[in-house]
Amino acid sequence: MTNKIERAGQFIRALPHADALGMELEELDPGTAVISMPYSDRIVGDPETGVVHGGAVSALMDTCCGAAVMSHPSNPAGTATIDLRIEYLRAATPGQRITARATCYHVTRSVAFVRATATDEDEDLPVAMATGTFTAGSGK
Amino acid sequence: MSKRPEPVQVVKQRRDSVLRALTKGVPYIQFLGVEFERRGDELTAIMPFKEELIGNPILPALHGGATAAFLEVTAIITLSWGMIWEDMESGALNVENLEQIKLPRLPKTIDFTTDYLRSGLPRDAYARARITRAGRRYASVHVEGWQDNRARLYAQATGHFVMPQRDA
Numbered sequence: 001m002t003n004k005i006e007r008a009g010q011f012i013r014a015l016p017h018a019d020a021l022g023m024e025l026e027e028l029d030p031g032t033a034v035i036s037m038p039y040s041d042r043i044v045g046d047p048e049t050g051v052v053h054g055g056a057v058s059a060l061m062d063t064c065c066g067a068a069v070m071s072h073p074s075n076p077a078g079t080a081t082i083d084l085r086i087e088y089l090r091a092a093t094p095g096q097r098i099t100a101r102a103t104c105y106h107v108t109r110s111v112a113f114v115r116a117t118a119t120d121e122d123e124d125l126p127v128a129m130a131t132g133t134f135t136a137g138s139g140k
Numbered sequence: 141m142s143k144r145p146e147p148v149q150v151v152k153q154r155r156d157s158v159l160r161a162l163t164k165g166v167p168y169i170q171f172l173g174v175e176f177e178r179r180g181d182e183l184t185a186i187m188p189f190k191e192e193l194i195g196n197p198i199l200p201a202l203h204g205g206a207t208a209a210f211l212e213v214t215a216i217i218t219l220s221w222g223m224i225w226e227d228m229e230s231g232a233l234n235v236e237n238l239e240q241i242k243l244p245r246l247p248k249t250i251d252f253t254t255d256y257l258r259s260g261l262p263r264d265a266y267a268r269a270r271i272t273r274a275g276r277r278y279a280s281v282h283v284e285g286w287q288d289n290r291a292r293l294y295a296q297a298t299g300h301f302v303m304p305q306r307d308a
Contacts (some may be wrong), residue, residue, distance in 0.1 A: 017203035020171075020192040044167040045216075046246055053168035054249045055212045059205025063195075066204075080196075081204035086252040 008067065018063050021056060025067065026099065033067035035060060036099040042095060050094035054128075055139040057118055058086055060100045061130040065114040068102035069134045072112065076136040079112060084132040092127045096120040102130075149211025154235050156227050159183075161241050162220060164188045166213075172206065174213050181225055185214040185267045194262065207285065211267055212252050215281040218269035219236040219301060245304035247279060252299035260294055261287050279303055 010024040012018050012035065021043065027034040039059045045053025062084055069079040092098055102116035112134040117126040155178060163169050163176055172193070177184045187193070187210045195203025205270040223244055227233040234240060267285040278300060 014197060015203065016192050016194040016197065017206050018195070042167050042171045047165050047167065048245065053166070053209070053213075054207025054252065055168060055172070055205070058208040058212065058252065058254075059203060062203070062205040062208060070307060080201075081254075081256045083253065083255050084204065084208065085251060088207075088249050088250045091248075 008071070012063065012067065013017075015063065017059060019124065021059055023063055024058060024124040028067065028071050029103040031063050031068060031072045033071055034099060034101050035067060036097050038097050039095050046092075051089070051091040052094070052098065054086070054088055055130050057088070057092070057098060058084070060098060061086055061102070061116050061118060061128065062132075064100035064102040065104075065130065065132045066134065067114050068114055069107070069112040069118070069136060070102045072107050072136075074107040074136070076112065077133045079136055082111070082133040084130060084134060086128055086130045088128050089126055091121065092118075092120045098127060100130075104119065107136045108134065110137050114129040152293050153155070154228065158224060158233070158235055158241070158243075159221065162224065162243055165243075166201060166246075169213055169217075172209060172213065174210060175283075176217060181221070183214075183221055183268070184270070185210065185217070187265045187267075189263045189265075196259075199259060200262050202252070202262070202265065204256060204260075207250065207256070207265070207295050208254040208297070210265060211254060211269075211283040211285050211295060212249060213282050214267040214285075215252075215269045215297070215299050216246055216249070216301070219271060219274070219279055219281060220244065222271055222274060223303070237252065245302040247303050250278075250300040250302060252297060254295060254297045256295050258292070258294040258301060263287055265294070266290075268303050274303070277303055 045104040
């Protein structure tokens with residue numbers, strides 16, 4: 001399993017946009033993934049408060065959902081986002097790392113259904129929640 | 141007799157510098173490299189291609205997260221620009237000193253749904269937002285993103301926002 005995480009971690013670091021945001025794979029199990037992203041001044045959306053831009057959280061959620069699809073036991077050859085909805089429950093606390101947890105609930109011959117939550121260091125109330133559908137299998 | 145209209149350069153310079161003040165202040169917009177072009181009050185967002193935006197290096201294709209972020213940035217700036225426009229044109233917003241310009245707070249995203257219609261090609265992307273409804277408290281925005289052909293969208297999005305309370 002450690003090997004699998006290492007390989008998947010390398011895969012995520014090879015995604016230029018995920019790497020630019022400093023994303024790190026924390027856990028990977030069949031159909032679930034945990035990916036975190038450090039706080040950085042570069043991804044601030046509101047300069048007055050220092051709160052991270054929603055777009056950076058979207059990128060984290062998208063990557064994490066994609067990883068959950070790829071780790072699903074049905075072994076999809078590749079995946080791409082069809083649709084992703086994000087709800088922003090509250091502002092992430094400036095300076096804190098954001099961690100996304102995604103679960104791929106079901107994969108049909110062509111579609112994967114995923115849900116994810118993102119938290120900062122206060123894990124009681126998520127920062128954001130996501131619902132997405134992804135392509136699965138050989139393509140569209 | 142009505143007042144003589146302002147010289148066109150004065151008008152353009154005021155609008156362009158306020159737009160710059162609005163976008164340059166947001167670090168994440170700089171991180172993505174997103175720029176805005178203005179025709180009258182209409183804005184077009186441009187995300188020039190760079191390697192950092194790639195999500196799938198094999199295809200290669202733009203990262204879905206970069207696309208979602210691009211469309212969300214477009215929605216927020218377009219909403220904010222709409223709020224500022226009236227005050228800027230009426231003179232209520234003091235634009236004499238842009239260093240000290242007091243722009244309203246940015247709208248806050250409630251939810252944002254991105255619809256990926258085609259994979260994002262490794263080239264520049266464009267987007268325009270249409271404010272479907274702008275109430276005192278909430279706003280609903282639709283955004284269209286395209287690359288080579290205006291009619292062939294590569295992504296579209298709908299989002300809801302809480303508008304900042306003015307002078308609160």
